[in-house]
Amino acid sequence: MSFKKILETWRHPSILLFSIGVSSVGSWVYFIALNLIVLDITGSAIAVSGLYIIRALSTVFTNIWSGSVIDRLNKKYLMIVLNIFQTLLIVLLPFFSSLNFIYCMVFFITIASSMYHITSMTYITKLMPAEQRKRFNSLRSLLDSGAFLTGPAIAGMLFTIGTPNMAIYANAIALFLSVLITLWMPNIESSEQLAGISDRRLSVKLLTDDWKLVIRFSRKYSYIMIVYFLFSVMIVMMTATDSLEAAFATQVLSLSAGEYGVLVSIAGAGVLVGSLTNTIIVEKVPTSWLIGTGSLITAGGYMVLTCSNTFVIASVGCFVLAFATAFANTGFYTFYQNNIPVDLMGRIGSIYGLVEAFLIIVATAIFGVASEVVAIRFIVVLGSSIMLLVASILFICTIQSSKTKYYSAVFTNLKEE
Template sequence: MRIKMFVKSWKYPSILLTIIGVSSVGEWIYFLALNLIVLDMMGVLAVSGLYILRALSTLFTNIWSGSLVDRSNKKHLMVWLAIFQSMFIALLPSFSSIWAIYGIVFLISIASSIANPTTLTYMTKLIPQAQRKRFNSLVSLIDSGAFVTGPAIAGFIFMSGTPNHAIYMNAIALFLAALITLFLPNIEKRDLIETEDEKITLKVLKEDWKLVVDFSRNHGYVMVIYLLFSAVMVLATVVDSLEAAFATEVLAISEGDYGLLVSIAGVGIVVGALVNMIVVEKVATSWLIGLGSLMVSSGYLIYAFSGTFLIAAVGFFFLSFSMAFINTGFNTFYQNNVPVEVMGRVGSVYGFIQAFFIIIGTIIFGIIAESVSIRFVIIIGTLIMFAVTVILFIFNTQSSKKEYYIEKHQLQAPGTN
């Protein structure tokens, strides 16, 4: 009986995990293949344009995507977005113009930017609160595995075929993910989405932005944690943008050794995700976020002050090892404290702010690195990150805020509501 209940309770979560896994691995294959195609066509500068496109698509999409997500049936939107991406990815190899490719990539990135909050919102509705932390730890493990298996599969395809073959395989994988999504329950079938038929106009967007502002004022503690976590992610992304230059120019290691550093980070991600999955139920969500963030920033500090390959490798392993804890903790906190009815809008508005600061921060850090030194800007960035994580740790571990981290167990099986 207990086994039967366990199988029933994890039936739909397992399907959702499969979809996330296929999408994560496919995204690595797609982006690596796309990099090679564009590099072969136009060179390194054109590849940099792909990264700029992704950031711009996030800025463009997050202005309005939350309004769409909260007004849509999440299962149906997930299916159509996956089909949309698979169709346009399949079209990529047929274009020889870099501008045509950029245009298609921009559309694919828009769909991806909408798909992420849609999946998160659906996940929050599907997974009972009692299972969320365990489920989020499994998502971290799958994402970690994709970090390793995605490039490995792509490399195998490149050796036996061409980047175009990898593109087609990813298109097929995304289409299969769309078909698998059809087996998930339509959890909003009997829900009344009050704004479902409302057209998204500028007036509606202004009202939605006001809603997010009002929500932030009324839930100050939740938004403080959100902003502090976002600040850590922004600083990590900005510092990572100078990672290759720091390794090769400051540490004076070869490109081969840099590749080994990246591999060590990959091992750290996988090992951290495995440990996280084992201990997640025994560690409070507040400590996953607070201590996890301190561990991440400590790893960056070790890396920033390193003078040899060995010390840099220790820093790389430690920071990547810690990522699963902070991500699992924050996602659980976010799902438990932001109402699912406004989750899309809250996430998109703050995602817009985060993307904006990533672009600005990357530009500023790049200018300082050119005019002063790479090590200086890396050290400054990691020291600021460490200070932010100390503040985040203090806010997370306040005894007066325990109610924000309490796991409310639900007996209802997923997919039955």
């Protein structure tokens, strides 16, 4: 392919990637700043933990109905409206000193953020030809890892020269910049294309019908949804185990705050190296192996970390698990885009996202309470063991030769029933 052809093919995806990168960095800056603002107002670590609970509850609330809305609206304009809505709320956030008001604002900001994530996935799937999706997802993973490293660094710099409020405004600017970039993106849907599914008002009956539609699809294409669910369980166990990471590092491994900071930096390096490696080899590795092997190595990294007794071994575990997540995420996103019908993607993503968010709340609460009753090491090792079991099942499911068609770019556009 000539350079001119490559440039033309990747013009809009490059603009979209830039928009995603700006938004991701801004999100990191915003949430770190928000943590400090709440801590400064209340002086309570529990109040900061409340932010995580509010975000999770908001996701659960949103995902009950958001997919039905997303699938029936123009994706480009919905992305623009959601980002503008987030921008306005974030600009207003520093003017509130009441914790209840801040929680309320975070609740609505998270609603917009959750809807934006699902909407952007649908938009990306419609925009990108099937043969380019794996490369795009690997580049997106690289941008996410870059945001993971640069976001906190930018936040720290802004805290040094200003205040957490300055960081909040920086995120608002980043989101508004993302809006301007999105305006340059093509409109991939016409009113005629949406007419068939957008002629019904949001109601309990509509939501019920949509849930039934997702259930029918899940039954008919059970293999696709089993892979989806297993990967979601991996995310749940990773989140629940991560919730005890700081306590495990400081109380069990007896690491100082500085050593724990280095451990987090090593994980960041693992994400970056993994993402860079992923972009180089992604076209040579089948999607099925990206999901299966990436998940299995990630779970193995968690086992090394949670079974470690020294800083060196814990560092190896952190690096390995962070390194492998880039491969697993790229494989899963590609599998999802190639096998979920774009006309159903909003509803399937929101409903399964609801299940995932609910399981995250339950698992994190159970792990937190259990860590007060039994040894923290036992809980994190148990979590890693469950994760390894799920990853092993996922690996077996994905590498079966009889399922090869599900990992081919041509196996797409399944029909809703």
